[in-house]
Amino acid sequence: MRSTLRLLVIGMVACLMLGIITGAMAQVKLNGAGATFPEPLYNRWFYDFSKQTGMQVNYQGIGSGGGIKAITAGTVDFAGSDAPLSNADLTKMPAPVLQIPTVGGAVALAHNVQGVGKQIRLSPALISGIFLGQITKWNDPKILAENPGANLPSRAITVVHRSDGSGTTFLFTSYLAAVSPTWKSQVGAGKDVKWPIGEGGKGNPGVAGLIKQIPGAIGYVELVYAAQNRLPVAAVKNRAGKYITPSPASASAAIKGALRLLKADVRSSTVNSSGSEAYPISGLTFIFVYKQPAANAASLAKLLRWTMSASAQQTAAAYQYAPLPADLIAINSNLIGQIH
Amino acid sequence: MEATYSAGLRPRPQLIISDKVFNVLLGVAGAVVLALIAILGSSLAFGSSAALKVFGWHFTIGTNWDPVKEDFGALPFIYGTLMSSILALLIAVPVGVGTGIFLAEIAPKRLAEPLAFVIELLAAVPSVVYGMWGIFVIVPLMRSLQEYAGEHWSNCVLLSGPPVGVGLLTASVVLAIMILPFIAAISKDSLQAVPRTQAEAGLALGSTRWETISGPVLRYARKGIFGGIILALGRALGETMAVTMLIGNNPQITASLFRSAYSMSAVIANEFSEATGDLHTSALVSIALVLLVLTLAVNALARLLIWGVVSQSEGKAA
Numbered sequence: 184m185r186s187t188l189r190l191l192v193i194g195m196v197a198c199l200m201l202g203i204i205t206g207a208m209a210q211v212k213l214n215g216a217g218a219t220f221p222e223p224l225y226n227r228w229f230y231d232f233s234k235q236t237g238m239q240v241n242y243q244g245i246g247s248g249g250g251i252k253a254i255t256a257g258t259v260d261f262a263g264s265d266a267p268l269s270n271a272d273l274t275k276m277p278a279p280v281l282q283i284p285t286v287g288g289a290v291a292l293a294h295n296v297q298g299v300g301k302q303i304r305l306s307p308a309l310i311s312g313i314f315l316g317q318i319t320k321w322n323d324p325k326i327l328a329e330n331p332g333a334n335l336p337s338r339a340i341t342v343v344h345r346s347d348g349s350g351t352t353f354l355f356t357s358y359l360a361a362v363s364p365t366w367k368s369q370v371g372a373g374k375d376v377k378w379p380i381g382e383g384g385k386g387n388p389g390v391a392g393l394i395k396q397i398p399g400a401i402g403y404v405e406l407v408y409a410a411q412n413r414l415p416v417a418a419v420k421n422r423a424g425k426y427i428t429p430s431p432a433s434a435s436a437a438i439k440g441a442l443r444l445l446k447a448d449v450r451s452s453t454v455n456s457s458g459s460e461a462y463p464i465s466g467l468t469f470i471f472v473y474k475q476p477a478a479n480a481a482s483l484a485k486l487l488r489w490t491m492s493a494s495a496q497q498t499a500a501a502y503q504y505a506p507l508p509a510d511l512i513a514i515n516s517n518l519i520g521q522i523h
Numbered sequence: 524m525e526a527t528y529s530a531g532l533r534p535r536p537q538l539i540i541s542d543k544v545f546n547v548l549l550g551v552a553g554a555v556v557l558a559l560i561a562i563l564g565s566s567l568a569f570g571s572s573a574a575l576k577v578f579g580w581h582f583t584i585g586t587n588w589d590p591v592k593e594d595f596g597a598l599p600f601i602y603g604t605l606m607s608s609i610l611a612l613l614i615a616v617p618v619g620v621g622t623g624i625f626l627a628e629i630a631p632k633r634l635a636e637p638l639a640f641v642i643e644l645l646a647a648v649p650s651v652v653y654g655m656w657g658i659f660v661i662v663p664l665m666r667s668l669q670e671y672a673g674e675h676w677s678n679c680v681l682l683s684g685p686p687v688g689v690g691l692l693t694a695s696v697v698l699a700i701m702i703l704p705f706i707a708a709i710s711k712d713s714l715q716a717v718p719r720t721q722a723e724a725g726l727a728l729g730s731t732r733w734e735t736i737s738g739p740v741l742r743y744a745r746k747g748i749f750g751g752i753i754l755a756l757g758r759a760l761g762e763t764m765a766v767t768m769l770i771g772n773n774p775q776i777t778a779s780l781f782r783s784a785y786s787m788s789a790v791i792a793n794e795f796s797e798a799t800g801d802l803h804t805s806a807l808v809s810i811a812l813v814l815l816v817l818t819l820a821v822n823a824l825a826r827l828l829i830w831g832v833v834s835q836s837e838g839k840a841a
Contacts, residue, residue, distance in 0.1 A: 246797040247797055247799070248796060248797040248799040249796050251799065341685065346767065346772035346789070346793045347792075347794060347796070348590075348793070348794050349797060370591065371591035371592065372591070373590055373591040374590075374797045374799070375591075375797065375798070375803070376589075376590060377587070377588060377589040377590070377591065378773070380773075381773065382687060382689050382773060383772025383773060383785075383793070384772070385767055385768060385772070385792075385793060389768065392658055393658075393689065396658060396659075396663065396688060397662075397687055397689075
């Protein structure tokens with residue numbers, strides 16, 4: 184009698200567990216990996232998405248390089264990357280890949296100069312001069328010329344950059360290569376570069392931390408980190424000659440300004456774009472997905488269409504990312520329609 | 524290894540078999556460890572073959588690290604790793620051995636036991652926490668020190684450099700704090716293992732307390748203390764997170780202690796995940812291989828040193 188009861192209990196537990204396991208398996212789960220720049224936003228997006236549709240999406244911020252390796256190996260459904268794939272890179276992929284820009288972002292020049300009295304203004308020549316190590320003091324005549332009436336100290340400028348490879352570095356160095364021929368030949372653009380001078384911080388938090396600790400420091404961070412750490416940011420002179428403060432709106436304006444190029448190729452550079460309100464150091468982050476994914480094609484398309492929705496793009500703005508302009512969303516919808 | 528049993532005391536057959544099984548299992552465990560080391564070495568060698576094919580052995584003396592132009596050289600990182608570890612040892616060995624002597628010989632037992640526990644707790648603090656603490660506490664201190672040095676000793680090239688705060692010396696100081704508990708704990712254990720007769724012999728010959736400790740007692744414990752120092756050096760060579768947060772991450776070789784540098788483990792931790800391009804990845808694996816070889820070489824050298832010193836002293840005693 185006792186052994187039958189025991190058998191019955193074991194049987195019921197087994198059935199229950201089987202039910203739970205198969206239930207979990209029946210739920211569609213998408214896996215993605217890649218860039219850490221959009222990771223905070225993607226985590227929020229995928230949480231909202233799972234609430235609305237019940238589909239679980241898992242994203243690991245292992246870096247753009249890791250994401251590209253993962254999707255090449257087929258271990259993830261989609262990859263996140265700040266740098267698009269060039270035509271040469273595309274030939275190395277095992278199957279045709281779609282590159283869909285999901286959101287934009289601004290790279291802010293945060294600094295630790297106190298008592299200036301007004302926002303510091305920097306022109307492209309000043310920024311490249313500082314990061315090349317040619318301008319070494321805050322009260323250099325070139326900086327004073329750009330900032331009349333500002334109380335700039337005679338402190339030495341300490342440059343802070345990223346020690347790890349990142350899309351933020353890629354965006355910033357792309358900007359410097361676009362505005363400074365010296366930078367382009369001497370250093371170049373990339374996720375990792377040979378910095379002429381400066382201290383290296385690990386990750387955006389590392390750079391922000393170093394800027395906070397070192398008086399007279401200047402460095403580049405994603406906008407959200409400057410905001411969270413309450414670091415003063417510089418206004419950068421754009422192509423139209425206006426000094427623009429980084430913000431989701433000014434980054435969106437920059438992307439809008441580059442629409443003509445983006446319509447031809449979504450991978451076009453958006454730095455130093457035209458547009459009177461454009462912030463010059465703005466860029467897009469991409470999701471790579473196969474045109475004919477091995478599995479979950481419909482779910483992937485559903486996810487990507489959801490990220491183009493108004494509510495998702497509004498969430499992006501709340502997280503200090505730049506929502507995409509309507510024309511770019513239309514281009515993306517075309518691209519997403521190609522997934523089958 | 525077969526256990527031999529005398530005829531009258533032969534155990535039951537099950538116990539002989541269980542002995543054999545036990546021996547085999549232990550043998551397998553040892554073989555697994557050796558196999559892991561072999562796999563580690565061979566996979567590093569395989570991964571670094573691409574970069575070494577391009578650069579050859581000049582990789583270890585090259586000073587340029589340029590991911591965009593794909594020119595790589597490991598010398599700044601080798602310098603950074605070695606210098607930060609040596610500086611850390613220079614700070615930690617006197618303090619650590621001194622602490623060990625204090626705990627083993629001088630402190631009253633009521634003080635020694637809680638103090639030893641607290642020092643061993645230092646070893647349990649994660650590396651990242653040391654890095655963060657270093658940024659908030661040591662970096663401002665180092666900056667004040669640099670400003671002072673800049674005013675009063677501006678001629679000394681060892682102390683030159685703008686007062687930034689992060690740099691070789693900052694990383695070395697925090698590394699010293701991290702390796703201190705190893706040296707202190709092992710020194711204390713080595714000194715406590717010295718037989719009382721050694722100390723009593725010294726006292727009987729009229730030595731003062733200090734002469735007894737620094738003479739017969741310390742000489743007897745020397746082997747163990749050196750072993751502890753090697754262990755600490757091994758930890759310092761491989762330490763990653765705290766170093767990368769405090770060393771400034773600038774691949775340069777300068778004479779100044781205050782300027783920033785870069786270490787091998789730091790560059791691997793920083794650049795590996797985003798390293799696109801096979802040459803860049805391969806160069807980083809080559810740095811890992813260089814680090815492995817360096818660690819093994821330093822350990823081997825230190826062991827030779829102990830062996831030489833100990834056999835010398837034993838020879839003198841004989």
